[in-house]
Amino acid sequence: TKEGFDLVSGWKKKRYDSLLSKNIPSKLFNWAARITSNVQLHDFNCGLKAFRNDVVKNIEVSGEMHRYIPVLAKNAGYSHIGEKVVKHQARKYGKTKFGAERFINGLLDLITIWFVSKFGKRPMHLFGALGVLMFIIGFGFALYLGIDKLFINPFGRLLSERPQFYVSLTSMIIGTQFFLAGFLGEIMVRSRVNVQRYTISEELNLSRP
Incomplete structure (x- = not known):
């Protein structure tokens, strides 16, 4: 990017999700991710992200770790991470796949990344x-x-x-x-x-x- 960011993540600032089933759990999830990773993003799970070419080549994403691509990038040495507000569209068809299982798996993955980044080399x-x-x-x-x-x-x-x-x-x-x-x-x-x-x-x- 012109500003020199290694990675720019989207932020669904105004959301049209269910408050109890997705909005509040998402806020708790993002708060925990900010605390443990020290990456100051509001929306880690936003699917809209822009990367520099070398960032994509130097991070390893497996399983459901796509939620933590900004954290993986930071651990790989790419600390210039930005955020841009994007427009969120309300769901028109189908049902959300977000539930208790994905929330728990996301927290477990977060603990794994925190442990590896903090104690993986020691x-x-x-x-x-x-x-x-x-x-x-x-x-x-x-x-x-x-x-x-x-x-x-x-x-x-x-x-x-x-x-x-x-x-x-x-x-x-x-x-x-x-x-x-x-x-x-x-x-x-x-x-x-x-x-x-x-x-x-x-x-x-x-x-x-």
């Missing part, structure tokens, strides 16, 4: 932090139970009869699993980066005379 920052937190909680309960059994109430109930024991055991197991998930995620991310570097270097070597 999964340990999420899973490792959760793992350490859960392990500390479990270890704290275990320490409390140990001190109570050894020094405060040695002739009281068995540890296995106290609910804190199972809270401690479960928390430490879940914490360890979270930490291992983050560790394996880091290995997979780094392996993928190394494969990409190897592929690029091979292509450069083959292109040389």
Whole structure:
């Protein structure tokens, strides 16, 4: 575009949809998308969009991710995203396909994009932090139970009869699993980066005379 936008998305500012079945859910959906993606658009799901040629070539859209093309473009490095008001026509024939299922699927896709964009290259920052937190909680309960059994109430109930024991055991197991998930995620991310570097270097070597 003349203004230098990478992508321009339509905005159905005045809508002729049902207020309860589509208008309000759409507003909630767009609000959640703005909060999680930091892309300030009013209407992510508008079908009218204009792209630069290289934007289309450098984003991957699968499943129902077409709703989040502006977010995918931003994650690919195209941050100059604009918006233009478009005219919305009231439905004359048929019934809308928008319902609870599409609304839920849209939110799940939004969570997926948020996670991939924020932690896709550093999964340990999420899973490792959760793992350490859960392990500390479990270890704290275990320490409390140990001190109570050894020094405060040695002739009281068995540890296995106290609910804190199972809270401690479960928390430490879940914490360890979270930490291992983050560790394996880091290995997979780094392996993928190394494969990409190897592929690029091979292509450069083959292109040389």
